[in-house]
Amino acid sequence: MIDWDDIRHFLAVARGGSVRAAAEGLGVYHSTVLRRIAQLEERLGAQMFEKLPSGYRLTAAGEEVLELANQMEASSHQLETRVFGRDQSVRGLLRVTLAPPLATHLLMPDFADFARLHPDIEMEILSSGELANLTNREADVAIRVVYDRKTLPLNLHGLKGPEVFGGVYMSRDRLAAWRAGAPDPIRWIVISIHGIPDWASEGEVRTTGVPFRTTDAEAQIVAVRQGLGITTLPCFVGDADPLLVRVPGTDLHMYGTLWLLTQGETRKTKRVRLFTEFVSGRLAAYAPLLAGLSISRD
Amino acid sequence: MIDWDDIRHFLAVARGGSVRAAAEGLGVYHSTVLRRIAQLEERLGAQMFEKLPSGYRLTAAGEEVLELANQMEASSHQLETRVFGRDQSVRGLLRVTLAPPLATHLLMPDFADFARLHPDIEMEILSSGELANLTNREADVAIRVVYDRKTLPLNLHGLKGPEVFGGVYMSRDRLAAWRAGAPDPIRWIVISIHGIPDWASEGEVRTTGVPFRTTDAEAQIVAVRQGLGITTLPCFVGDADPLLVRVPGTDLHMYGTLWLLTQGETRKTKRVRLFTEFVSGRLAAYAPLLAGLSISRD
DNA sequence: CATCGCTGGTGCAAAATCGATCCGGCTGGA
DNA sequence: TCCAGCCGGATCGATTTTGCACCAGCGATG
Numbered sequence: 001m002i003d004w005d006d007i008r009h010f011l012a013v014a015r016g017g018s019v020r021a022a023a024e025g026l027g028v029y030h031s032t033v034l035r036r037i038a039q040l041e042e043r044l045g046a047q048m049f050e051k052l053p054s055g056y057r058l059t060a061a062g063e064e065v066l067e068l069a070n071q072m073e074a075s076s077h078q079l080e081t082r083v084f085g086r087d088q089s090v091r092g093l094l095r096v097t098l099a100p101p102l103a104t105h106l107l108m109p110d111f112a113d114f115a116r117l118h119p120d121i122e123m124e125i126l127s128s129g130e131l132a133n134l135t136n137r138e139a140d141v142a143i144r145v146v147y148d149r150k151t152l153p154l155n156l157h158g159l160k161g162p163e164v165f166g167g168v169y170m171s172r173d174r175l176a177a178w179r180a181g182a183p184d185p186i187r188w189i190v191i192s193i194h195g196i197p198d199w200a201s202e203g204e205v206r207t208t209g210v211p212f213r214t215t216d217a218e219a220q221i222v223a224v225r226q227g228l229g230i231t232t233l234p235c236f237v238g239d240a241d242p243l244l245v246r247v248p249g250t251d252l253h254m255y256g257t258l259w260l261l262t263q264g265e266t267r268k269t270k271r272v273r274l275f276t277e278f279v280s281g282r283l284a285a286y287a288p289l290l291a292g293l294s295i296s297r298d
Numbered sequence: 299m300i301d302w303d304d305i306r307h308f309l310a311v312a313r314g315g316s317v318r319a320a321a322e323g324l325g326v327y328h329s330t331v332l333r334r335i336a337q338l339e340e341r342l343g344a345q346m347f348e349k350l351p352s353g354y355r356l357t358a359a360g361e362e363v364l365e366l367a368n369q370m371e372a373s374s375h376q377l378e379t380r381v382f383g384r385d386q387s388v389r390g391l392l393r394v395t396l397a398p399p400l401a402t403h404l405l406m407p408d409f410a411d412f413a414r415l416h417p418d419i420e421m422e423i424l425s426s427g428e429l430a431n432l433t434n435r436e437a438d439v440a441i442r443v444v445y446d447r448k449t450l451p452l453n454l455h456g457l458k459g460p461e462v463f464g465g466v467y468m469s470r471d472r473l474a475a476w477r478a479g480a481p482d483p484i485r486w487i488v489i490s491i492h493g494i495p496d497w498a499s500e501g502e503v504r505t506t507g508v509p510f511r512t513t514d515a516e517a518q519i520v521a522v523r524q525g526l527g528i529t530t531l532p533c534f535v536g537d538a539d540p541l542l543v544r545v546p547g548t549d550l551h552m553y554g555t556l557w558l559l560t561q562g563e564t565r566k567t568k569r570v571r572l573f574t575e576f577v578s579g580r581l582a583a584y585a586p587l588l589a590g591l592s593i594s595r596d
Numbered sequence: 597c598a599t600c601g602c603t604g605g606t607g608c609a610a611a612a613t614c615g616a617t618c619c620g621g622c623t624g625g626a
Numbered sequence: 627t628c629c630a631g632c633c634g635g636a637t638c639g640a641t642t643t644t645g646c647a648c649c650a651g652c653g654a655t656g
Binding site: 001002003004005007008026027044045046060061064065068069071072075076078079080082083084086087092 | 344
Binding site: 597598599600601602603604605606607608609610611612613614615616617618619620621622623624625626 | 627628629630631632633634635636637638639640641642643644645646647648649650651652653654655656
């Protein structure tokens, strides 16, 4: 009889393309993956992978196995979500995934309030980079900014939130200096991989052609605070920062709509319902801030 | 992450009704089953069984899990049977790569025979231009003309076929006209990128210095049929065409040796073996034609 | 009432698995 | 050309899992 857990390792290797990448994802050492794959191949009596110097590559037999392994994984995920969905106790784990800026600049105090309100709920905030997959049960609730409603996954249940607008910001001190006639050049601050959004105009100030590139949003904000130049930010970040002001003459632009996403089975649990209701209430209160209506224009 | 193999133990208990009966069926001690069920319940955070003195009985949550566990088992069984039945089954895809002239002028009727003989084999002939890579699984079998045996990839398994010769051909009518003293110039017909092979002499006929260039082999053959001039062709093309004759006084030249190439893993499958045996038989029968020995010299 | 056959549960030693390195080979970019 | 960064594979001590014996409870049966 084959070990079903070997198939989980097989899937990881088939996806990762190498034993080491698979081990990384599985949270084990590559030697373990190596042995489990060897064991699976031995028990099935067929090679699942070609062992190339560049990694493991599926054989024709492996391709056929992959299909069924995916089915097994789907059943396993369903199994987990169904068991989780039956859980009506408040006590337990609740995992929330959302974009880092939303967590650090807006919702973290609300999460703290929620945690104080329900001490039995163990909360886990997944705001590290990329979006977690609800269907794979990597998270229970996702908070996402969606521009086109059609891009929402159909299998998820969505609760619509307020709209999010962004604008062009610079340091308050820098704006004053510029008005006083300071000669230093004003530059665009952009995240390397993004570039300057096409909707962003420079308003009254003029920038030099050379942008200042940062790797992430936090570095970008710090750079703006230092008076390095102008950049685009969500209003809930820029308006909430006392050191920043909108660049005169620039317009707001819609980033998208906030959605609270949950998965069919997990949505039934009490703590997920409690959380989504709590957060959607807070989000509604934040609507003016998110829309950029909370401050008077300069 | 749950251990998928725990689900196999869960299934055994759900069916056997008791831990000991399950252990019996699984070929392990009942304590092992006991621990794995405990581990599964802990990781899922829910009780799968009521622990009665008379045995283990599924809870409501367990009933729901059972459904998905059965799905996983079905996939697992399919997986095993598919891997096991892979080698024996003739059914499936078979991709063959070879040079276009070999396909169009020699082997296509044989491929058709093979396809009729084995209706369950889905055949795909890849004769479009460049040679497919067996190692990359772009094809299962390659038929190639190789001049130097050392150029064969070491990781492939080769089955040697007959040798292929080529000669210089022209239109039968044109040769008659030339002998009758027709004044039209006779030209070399060459494929643009190839040029005139150094081994090809013009024999009795004399050509003008200006060659006629075509883009591909088919256009070259049509041009020769039209009496435009002389060209080099493999014997199995030129000798088989009733409209063409060898240019008197020219010699044959070896193009190379035919090889049937297969890749280590796919070579074991039945359909690949059937195909290589079939084709090598046909190729052996074609040996005189390929060597240019099938016709009497003019 | 004793016994037999079944049940789940537990402690401990043996066996299998895993973690942690080290190694040599291949590849792509400097 | 060299070198850094991957890759798979082998090794060995540490850890986890398993086998195994033994226990108590329950029910039927003689």
